[in-house]
Amino acid sequence: MAMRFEGTSNYVATEDLMVAVNAAATLERPLLIKGEPGTGKTVLAHEVAKAFDANLIEWHIKSTTKAQQGLYEYDAVSRLRDSQLGEERVKDIRNYIKRGKLWDAFTAEQRPVLLIDEIDKADIEFPNDLLLELDRMQFFVYETSETIVAKQRPLMIITSNNEKELPDAFLRRCFFHYIRFPDTETMQEIIEVHYPNIQSELVSEALKIFYDIREVPGLKKKPSTSELLDWLKLLMAEDLSAETLRSRDPKKLIPPLHGALLKNEQDVHLFERLAFLARREQNKN
Amino acid sequence: MFVNFFLELRQNKVPATLREYLTLIEAVKRNVAGYSVEDFYYLSRATLVKDEKNLDKFDQIFGKCFNGLDFVSDQVEQEIPEEWLKKLAEKVLTEEEMAEIESLGGFEELMETLKKRLEEQKKRHQGGNKWIGTAGTSPFGAHGYNPEGVRIGQKESRHRRAVKVWDKRDFKNLDDNVELGTRNIKVALRRLRRFAREGADMELDLPDTIKSTAENAGFLDLKMVPERRNTIKVLLLLDIGGSMDDHIRTCEELFSAAKTEFKHMEHYYFHNCLYEKLWKDNKRRHSEFVDAWQVLHTYPADYKVVFVGDATMSPYEIVYPGGSVEHWNEESGEVWMKRFLDIYQRAIWLNPVPEKYWDYTPSIKLIQELMGNRMFPLTLEGLEKGMKELSK
Numbered sequence: 001m002a003m004r005f006e007g008t009s010n011y012v013a014t015e016d017l018m019v020a021v022n023a024a025a026t027l028e029r030p031l032l033i034k035g036e037p038g039t040g041k042t043v044l045a046h047e048v049a050k051a052f053d054a055n056l057i058e059w060h061i062k063s064t065t066k067a068q069q070g071l072y073e074y075d076a077v078s079r080l081r082d083s084q085l086g087e088e089r090v091k092d093i094r095n096y097i098k099r100g101k102l103w104d105a106f107t108a109e110q111r112p113v114l115l116i117d118e119i120d121k122a123d124i125e126f127p128n129d130l131l132l133e134l135d136r137m138q139f140f141v142y143e144t145s146e147t148i149v150a151k152q153r154p155l156m157i158i159t160s161n162n163e164k165e166l167p168d169a170f171l172r173r174c175f176f177h178y179i180r181f182p183d184t185e186t187m188q189e190i191i192e193v194h195y196p197n198i199q200s201e202l203v204s205e206a207l208k209i210f211y212d213i214r215e216v217p218g219l220k221k222k223p224s225t226s227e228l229l230d231w232l233k234l235l236m237a238e239d240l241s242a243e244t245l246r247s248r249d250p251k252k253l254i255p256p257l258h259g260a261l262l263k264n265e266q267d268v269h270l271f272e273r274l275a276f277l278a279r280r281e282q283n284k285n
Numbered sequence: 286m287f288v289n290f291f292l293e294l295r296q297n298k299v300p301a302t303l304r305e306y307l308t309l310i311e312a313v314k315r316n317v318a319g320y321s322v323e324d325f326y327y328l329s330r331a332t333l334v335k336d337e338k339n340l341d342k343f344d345q346i347f348g349k350c351f352n353g354l355d356f357v358s359d360q361v362e363q364e365i366p367e368e369w370l371k372k373l374a375e376k377v378l379t380e381e382e383m384a385e386i387e388s389l390g391g392f393e394e395l396m397e398t399l400k401k402r403l404e405e406q407k408k409r410h411q412g413g414n415k416w417i418g419t420a421g422t423s424p425f426g427a428h429g430y431n432p433e434g435v436r437i438g439q440k441e442s443r444h445r446r447a448v449k450v451w452d453k454r455d456f457k458n459l460d461d462n463v464e465l466g467t468r469n470i471k472v473a474l475r476r477l478r479r480f481a482r483e484g485a486d487m488e489l490d491l492p493d494t495i496k497s498t499a500e501n502a503g504f505l506d507l508k509m510v511p512e513r514r515n516t517i518k519v520l521l522l523l524d525i526g527g528s529m530d531d532h533i534r535t536c537e538e539l540f541s542a543a544k545t546e547f548k549h550m551e552h553y554y555f556h557n558c559l560y561e562k563l564w565k566d567n568k569r570r571h572s573e574f575v576d577a578w579q580v581l582h583t584y585p586a587d588y589k590v591v592f593v594g595d596a597t598m599s600p601y602e603i604v605y606p607g608g609s610v611e612h613w614n615e616e617s618g619e620v621w622m623k624r625f626l627d628i629y630q631r632a633i634w635l636n637p638v639p640e641k642y643w644d645y646t647p648s649i650k651l652i653q654e655l656m657g658n659r660m661f662p663l664t665l666e667g668l669e670k671g672m673k674e675l676s677k
Contacts, residue, residue, distance in 0.1 A: 019327035023317045027308065034337060077507050084504050162337075171335035172304050178337040 011040070011047035012182075012189045020177040021048055030116075030134055030156035032171070035179030038224025041159040044179075045115035048157060055112040057154070059101035061122045067129030070100040070116075071139050071148075093143050102133060106150040114154040120163040127170035134173055182225060184211065194229055201242035206232055209245060209255045213262075219270065223261040231260035287329075290350040294333060299342050301333040308332050322351065338665075518549040520584055520629065522563070524594025525554045549588075553580060557598040558618030558652075559625060560609055577621060581628055589675050590625065590632035596652040596660070597638060603651050622655045632656070633671040637663040 005021040007013035013021070021044075024031035033041045049056035059070060075096045082090040089095045105114040119127060133139050137150035158174065160166065182190060184207055191203055210231075214222050223231075234257045235245075244256065254271050255261070262268050287309070294301045309332040318324035326347060334343045493508035500506075553563040553575065564574040601608040603618040626632055634652060636643070640662040643649045653660045659674055661667035 015323070016327040016330065019318055019324055020331040023312050023328055023331055026315055026317045027312055029308065031331075032335070077505070080505055166335075168300070168335075172302055174335070175331040176335045177331055178340060 005048055005051050008047045008051050010193050011043060012186060012193055013044075013047075014180075014182075014186060017044075017177055017179065020175050024157075024175045025052070025155050027175075028153040028155070030158050030174045032166075032174040032176045033157060033159045033179060034162055034176070036181055036222075036224055037161060038226040039179040039181060040225060041179060042115070042117055045113055045117075045157040045159075048155065049113040052111075052113065052155070054110060054155070055108060056115060057101050057105045057108070057112050058115045058117060060117045061119050061126070063121055063123070065122045065126065067122075067126050067133075068100075070102040070130065071133065072100050072103055072141060073098045074143050097141065097143060102139070103148055105154040106137065106148055108151070108154070111152040112154045114156045116156065116158045118161060119158050120160040120166070124164055128167050131169055131173070134170075181214075187225070187228070190225060191229070191232060195232060195236065198232065198236060199242060202235065202240075202245070203232070205242045205245040206235060210261070213255070216270070216274070219262075219267050220264045221262075221267065223263075227261050227263070231257060234260050290329075290346070291333075293346050293350055294343065297342055297346055299334065299339045299346065305333050305335075326351075518584070518588045519551070520580075520588045520590045521550060521552040522559070522590065522592045522594075523552060523554050524592070524596075525556060551584065551588075555594075556609075556611055557594070558602050558609070559621040560612075560614045560618060561616065561621065562612075577624075581624065586628050586630065588629055590629040591671075591675075592632070592634040592656075593663070594634065594636065595638045596634065596636055596649045597646050598648045600647050600651055603648060603655075619651075619655065622652070626655070626657075631675050632659065633674050634660040635663045635667065635671060636660055640667070 005013065005018055005025065007018065020031060033044060035041055045058070046056060074093075075098060079090055079093075079096045101114065105112050134156070137153050138147055140147050187207060188203060191198065206228075210223065210228050213219070238257065240256060254268070254275060258268065258271070262271065287306075291301060291306045309329055312318065312328055312332060313325070318328035329347070330340070330343060334340055488510060490508040490510040493510075494506065497506040497508055498504065553565060555563055559577065561577045562574045563577050563580055566573060598610075599608070602610060603622075606615055606617045607613050608617060634656045636649065638646070638649065643653065643660075649660070659671075661671040661674075
């Protein structure tokens with residue numbers, strides 16, 4: 001495959017991420033993406049699809065999702081009901097077979113990007129049940145005795161939030177990339193990409209506050225990239241200037257519009273407490 | 286080609302497999318990564334490491350195996366060009382020193398000595414992390430050859446940056462030997478929950494099916510409900526007070542995490558070692574305690590027992606009747622431990638004391654023996670091992 005992924009106009013990919021995506025694309029193996037929430041795992045699939053000009057097929061996993069549902073489902077119940085009603089449809093079993101996302105991906109005309117989102121939400125056996133399908137890119141439909149073989153091997157991007165460990169056999173078949181929390185430089189690039197017209201002063205002040213907040217020990221939920229972007233959007237909408245951010249005296253430790261960054265009342269309390277301490281400190285001096 | 290690297294990884298417990306190695310070779314063959322060391326680093330990382338807790342180990346080993354590689358490929362193998370030496374000597378030595386050496390045998394002599402030193406140093410650092418050594422007293426200045434410019438053996442800084450990527454060890458805090466936070470504990474405790482599942486199948490909700498089929502004028506309408514999954518039973522025994530006060534926070538974190546993970550979970554406190562009394566509320570430990578026999582009789586043998594304690598005490602407290610520091614115990618702690626372990630086959634002891642100190646504390650060794658080596662450190666890795674043990 002000649003095409004290479006090099007990030008897109010609204011997604012900043014680090015070099016290691018590009019290598020991982022390209023390796024997965026070239027060798028036609030799934031790519032497993034892990035990382036802190038809000039670091040752009042799911043968005044990656046969208047952007048890769050855009051960059052490769054491919055169709056994106058999304059399969060969002062829930063705790064009740066079965067591997068079989070990704071292949072196909074045989075709707076026995078509606079067939080049973082139809083038979084009670086004496087419908088004509090009932091004679092052909094094919095009418096009751098519902099294609100799953102993998103089936104769609106396998107039979108697509110053009111090589112698609114298949115996103116399996118949050119695979120760790122599913123049952124522990126889920127990845128194991130997909131091993132053969134991921135390996136050979138084919139599966140067998142028992143009801144109709146046909147084998148579905150992938151026309152092209154789709155580029156699979158699998159995300160995980162690390163809620164469950166994935167089985168070794170599954171991991172062996174994937175490339176793996178851990179999205180690290182972006183450093184200030186990368187973060188600036190990311191902001192640049194999302195809000196090209198933003199004042200650079202505002203950004204640098206906001207970033208300072210943002211990384212300070214992340215440093216606060218004991219936060220339940222550290223704000224992440226997506227939260228930073230929301231916050232910046234708010235700041236711009238409220239038309240707050242860089243000065244307002246900078247002039248923050250210790251009396252007001254909580255940044256303006258903190259609701260976008262702190263999503264947990266304990267964290268807000270923590271901040272208020274810190275602000276209180278800071279104020280007392282100042283009064284003493 | 287990279288077999289040594291691969292073997293080194295395996296030796297250091299990065300669980301890379303042959304299959305992954307072959308994938309790497311294939312990827313290299315198909316020129317996925319280009320030819321820079323940096324790209325190769327990224328590629329091999331994506332191929333061989335599948336768990337972020339191993340990334341740090343990988344970085345270290347990569348640094349060890351491929352350190353100096355870019356250096357060699359540039360030009361230098363054994364010989365060190367004279368110009369560098371000159372520059373270097375100028376940079377490193379003070380005028381007096383130069384004069385001194387010159388008086389010993391002239392500048393040529395100086396060059397020779399410097400060259401030798403450099404070669405020695407290169408050899409010495411082959412296996413290490415940094416090509417350039419750290420502070421020393423040698424006049425040839427191990428402390429930074431090139432504060433600004435005399436970069437040895439490299440034309441430009443591109444590769445250097447690459448080396449840095451893994452030398453930085455960015456993933457250090459993901460290494461699972463570090464102590465636990467609540468979130469980490471939850472992740473590890475899920476292991477315990479994992480085996481408790483009896484399949485994730487949906488099951489037929491018979492009453493609802495009958496009801497809705499009836500409402501549906503007799504046409505079948507199946508109703509399903511998700512199966513109840515968590516059937517695991519845990520008996521948590523926590524050491525409290527005394528030498529455990531240091532670890533109490535970690536303990537409580539573990540405890541609070543555990544509470545949400547299990548359907549049946551009971552906890553009791555003890556002090557230092559198990560005796561005939563246990564209690565549920567530490568504040569009222571002297572008035573409201575439970576007979577340990579009663580605990581043994583209440584909870585069936587399919588409970589899994591997790592002790593949490595530092596097991597740091599006087600050995601007498603374990604071995605002799607009356608050894609307890611708090612009261613007169615008719616039977617020794619050892620007897621009680623054995624009694625519990627006989628009934629509850631699945632038991633582990635989690636110890637917040639780092640594993641490396643265990644050998645120095647006789648009582649830890651005693652408990653370890655009693656537990657049949659089922660004591661694990663209170664780290665993510667230890668917890669993981671412990672849970673594996675419990676779920677066997």
